[in-house]
Amino acid sequence: MEFAKQYEAYLKDINEELDRISAVPELLQKSVFSAMQYGLHGGGKRIRPVLTVAVCDLLGGNHQDAVKVACAIECIHNYSLIHDDLPCMDDDDLRRGRPTCHKVFPENIALLAGDGLLNLAFELLSDTTRYETLSDSALVRLIGAVSRASGAYGMIGGQVIDLESEGLADMTLERLLELHRGKTGELIRVAAECGCICAGLEKNDEKYQKIMEFSAKLGLAFQVKDDILDVIGQEELVGKPIGSDAESQKNTFVTFMGLEGAEMELSKLTEEAKNALSGFWQAEFLLQLADYLLTRKY
Amino acid sequence: MEFAKQYEAYLKDINEELDRISAVPELLQKSVFSAMQYGLHGGGKRIRPVLTVAVCDLLGGNHQDAVKVACAIECIHNYSLIHDDLPCMDDDDLRRGRPTCHKVFPENIALLAGDGLLNLAFELLSDTTRYETLSDSALVRLIGAVSRASGAYGMIGGQVIDLESEGLADMTLERLLELHRGKTGELIRVAAECGCICAGLEKNDEKYQKIMEFSAKLGLAFQVKDDILDVIGQEELVGKPIGSDAESQKNTFVTFMGLEGAEMELSKLTEEAKNALSGFWQAEFLLQLADYLLTRKY
Numbered sequence: 313m314e315f316a317k318q319y320e321a322y323l324k325d326i327n328e329e330l331d332r333i334s335a336v337p338e339l340l341q342k343s344v345f346s347a348m349q350y351g352l353h354g355g356g357k358r359i360r361p362v363l364t365v366a367v368c369d370l371l372g373g374n375h376q377d378a379v380k381v382a383c384a385i386e387c388i389h390n391y392s393l394i395h396d397d398l399p400c401m402d403d404d405d406l407r408r409g410r411p412t413c414h415k416v417f418p419e420n421i422a423l424l425a426g427d428g429l430l431n432l433a434f435e436l437l438s439d440t441t442r443y444e445t446l447s448d449s450a451l452v453r454l455i456g457a458v459s460r461a462s463g464a465y466g467m468i469g470g471q472v473i474d475l476e477s478e479g480l481a482d483m484t485l486e487r488l489l490e491l492h493r494g495k496t497g498e499l500i501r502v503a504a505e506c507g508c509i510c511a512g513l514e515k516n517d518e519k520y521q522k523i524m525e526f527s528a529k530l531g532l533a534f535q536v537k538d539d540i541l542d543v544i545g546q547e548e549l550v551g552k553p554i555g556s557d558a559e560s561q562k563n564t565f566v567t568f569m570g571l572e573g574a575e576m577e578l579s580k581l582t583e584e585a586k587n588a589l590s591g592f593w594q595a596e597f598l599l600q601l602a603d604y605l606l607t608r609k610y
Numbered sequence: 611m612e613f614a615k616q617y618e619a620y621l622k623d624i625n626e627e628l629d630r631i632s633a634v635p636e637l638l639q640k641s642v643f644s645a646m647q648y649g650l651h652g653g654g655k656r657i658r659p660v661l662t663v664a665v666c667d668l669l670g671g672n673h674q675d676a677v678k679v680a681c682a683i684e685c686i687h688n689y690s691l692i693h694d695d696l697p698c699m700d701d702d703d704l705r706r707g708r709p710t711c712h713k714v715f716p717e718n719i720a721l722l723a724g725d726g727l728l729n730l731a732f733e734l735l736s737d738t739t740r741y742e743t744l745s746d747s748a749l750v751r752l753i754g755a756v757s758r759a760s761g762a763y764g765m766i767g768g769q770v771i772d773l774e775s776e777g778l779a780d781m782t783l784e785r786l787l788e789l790h791r792g793k794t795g796e797l798i799r800v801a802a803e804c805g806c807i808c809a810g811l812e813k814n815d816e817k818y819q820k821i822m823e824f825s826a827k828l829g830l831a832f833q834v835k836d837d838i839l840d841v842i843g844q845e846e847l848v849g850k851p852i853g854s855d856a857e858s859q860k861n862t863f864v865t866f867m868g869l870e871g872a873e874m875e876l877s878k879l880t881e882e883a884k885n886a887l888s889g890f891w892q893a894e895f896l897l898q899l900a901d902y903l904l905t906r907k908y
Contacts, residue, residue, distance in 0.1 A: 340788055341767035343774065348762065395725060399698075400717040419698040420773055423721075424766050427693060430725065431761040434732045438754035448746040455753055456736035463729040464646065468722050469639035475718055476641065490638055 315600040319362065325375075326361045329383045333436060347417040347425035348432070351390045354408050359534070359605070360503040361386045366597050367507025367523055374445040378510045381446075381454060384433040385503050388462050391429035392499075394422055396471065402560070409551035433458065446510065453509050461502035470494020479561040488568055492535040493528075500531030522588050526598065529585035534605055536578045539564035541610065543571060549610040582606045613898040617660065623673075624659045627681045631734060645715040645723035646730070649688045652706050657832070657903070658801040659684045664895050665805025665821060672743040676808045679744075679752060682731040683801050686760050689727035690797075692720055694769065700858070707849035731756065744808065751807050759800035768792020777859040786866055790833040791826075798829030820886050824896065827883035832903055834876045837862035839908065841869060847908040880904045 334349040336342055361382030368378035397404040397412040399419065404412050414422035436442065437455050446454075460466060473491040477483060504527030505520075513520050541550055542557045543566050557564050565574040585602050589595045632647040634640055659680030666676035695702040695710040697717065702710050712720035734740065735753050744752075758764060771789040775781060802825030803818075811818050839848055840855045841864050855862050863872040883900050887893045 339763075339767065340774075340785060341762065341770035341792070344762050344766060344770045391725075395721060398721070400696075400721060418773075421770065423693060423696065423698055424770055427689075427725075427728065428762040428766050430728055431757055431766065434753060434757040435761050438750050438757055440750060440754070448750045451750050452736050452738060452746045452753075455732060455750075456738070459729055459732040459736055463733050464639065464642050464726040465637075468642060468726045468729065469637065472639035472642045472719065472722055475716075475722075476638075487638065494639070 315597060315604065318597055319601075319604075322362045322365050323358055325379045326358050326365070326382060326386070329379050330386065333383055333387075333432070343417065343421050344424050344428055347394075347413055347421050348428050350416060351394045351413050351425055351429060352387065354390070354393075354410055356408055357608070358386065359601075360389055360499060362601070363500065363503040363527065363530075364507045364510070366601065367504045367527075368510040369507075370593055370595055370598065371508065371511035371513055371519070373507070373511025377443045377445050378507060380442050381437065381506050381510055382503070384436040385458060385499065385506060387429045387433040387436070388458065388467075389499060391426045391433075392462075392467060392471070394426035394429070398423065398426075401471075401475070404552065404556075406552045409548075430462070433462075450509055450512070454506055457502050457505050457509065461498040461505075466494055466498035466502075468494075470496070470498065474562070477563050480563060483563040483568065485568065488563060488565065489532070491563075492532060496535040496538070497528060497531035500534060501527045503527070504530075519592055522592055525588040526585050526602075529581050529588065530602055530605065533578055533581035533585060533602070536565045536574055536581065537605060537608065539566045540571065540574050540578065541608075542566075546609065551610060578606060613895060613902065616895055617899075617902075620660045620663050621656055623677045624656050624663070624680060624684070627677050628684065631681055631685075631730070641715065641719050642722050642726055645692075645711055645719050646726050648714060649692045649711050649723055649727060650685065652688070652691075652708055654706055655906070656684060657899075658687055658798060660899070661798065661801040661825065661828075662805045662808070664899065665802045665825075666808040667805075668891055668893055668896065669806065669809035669811055669817070671805070671809025675741045675743050676805060678740050679735065679804050679808055680801070682734040683756060683797065683804060685727045685731040685734070686756065686765075687797060689724045689731075690760075690765060690769070692724035692727070696721065696724075699769075699773070702850065702854075704850045707846075728760070731760075748807055748810070752804055755800050755803050755807065759796040759803075764792055764796035764800075766792075768794070768796070772860070775861050778861060781861040781866065783866060786861060786863065787830070790830060794833040794836070795826060795829035798832060799825045801825070802828075817890055820890055823886040824883050824900075827879050827886065828900055828903065831876055831879035831883060831900070834863045834872055834879065835903060835906065837864045838869065838872050838876065839906075840864070844907065849908065876904060 330352055334352045336345040336349055364382035365378045394413045396402050398414055405415055470491055474495050504523050508520050508523055545554055547554050582602050586599050628650055632650045634643040634647055662680035663676045692711045694700050695705055696712055703713055768789055772793050802821050806818050806821055843852055845852050880900050884897050
């Protein structure tokens, strides 16, 4: 199947599952479920869940189980966006062209909706009745991998380094890399790792390591592209004001190595990601995914 | 062993484990680990982890494993306190006589420390290397029970009902009970449930049901007592301003049924909790725990 059609097919499965898990029940606290649903349905490329499902498919695992696991990761991604946008964080009014969660709901409900989505990820991953093929052992591995990637050693750690790097005069490349390994990279990497676990691949398998290398490079490339788009993207496509990084004195790959340097870094990372897969599979979809992320407009 | 000594012994084990899990690593993001540690070390009665360990001990499960599971629950409790105290929530400056987390750390670090503690609970519960006796199946059960209790159907739901009940003119007893079942009750109940799971008790076992009944009543009694202490407690013992509920127009058991009515409700719930255990065990510690919570000054 050609890339765009395959991507659409993945998106359809993922969005249907996201609809199911974000249905709003008729409870006294329904506002928080609505805010969680709002957060989950802001569109976006769904790159993390697509990666989980595509890796699992490549390795011959159960597709539907991978879709369900993938949506738990998407919950974590969207919780992080809600919290990132809050007034005490980046204080953003727009995200993907829509008002941010705390602009539509009261700020305290948005905060709790973020908490709710983080929590929901683990409710979903521990609900044994959802899965056809995943053993308790696989579920514990998934929960372990996801929670470490999203926690203070992973994504939360990256967010902290990001906050504490604003306006920093003596930024280093090492610090910038560690920032993005955590903030963006770890969740993208673990999305691929979850695909491996869904398919029953063991950690010491060489293929496992190759997919980890692919997804770690891909995650970094993704962030470099984000930094580039914040400078030369089209506002109506990106869905938020261009130049917001510069305004908040963020250190980015562009401020650090210039636009041309960042473009070169992006190409290099994308090539390295693709090379990690060579010789192992007919991984056509993943290779094209890397190129798609390289050339994306938003 | 007499009650006070047993409680001290439990506290010692729990606090030692909390020290271990909150050690601050030398990483770029160390500020968030410090804020997490600060949040975890505010003292308090540690009622939830004590309950987990005491129930597991009563049922003959592995004590050290229960201590480790118990500390994950304490992480969730303290994350909820950090977020509850934030300016967009209750905006509290003091908690147990200490400045709240966002008064000591920047507000965004406090927010992320809360996220970090919630996340840490699942990192701890899914780390199979920590436990001597717990199977993957037991860990998945624990994660499922804890995540449902702390999520939008449980504690987060209760927090939302609480926020949306401030100043509500037509508060009902039904709503007040649902509020507190979620906000306080569920995490106390699940703490006891985790003790059952650590000890390998199956859900359809009559003893399981009895312990659930005990802990659900205990959790509600705990909240009624909190509401009473907010009216007649001693500020230096309670560790925060007396009358803060009234000031923020909270509906409490005292505003709803008067001080005398609340005292009667508290006694009734405590008796019911204790009765749930009668005839099953020599559950001396849990019975005295119920009495201790009934008569506590803070």
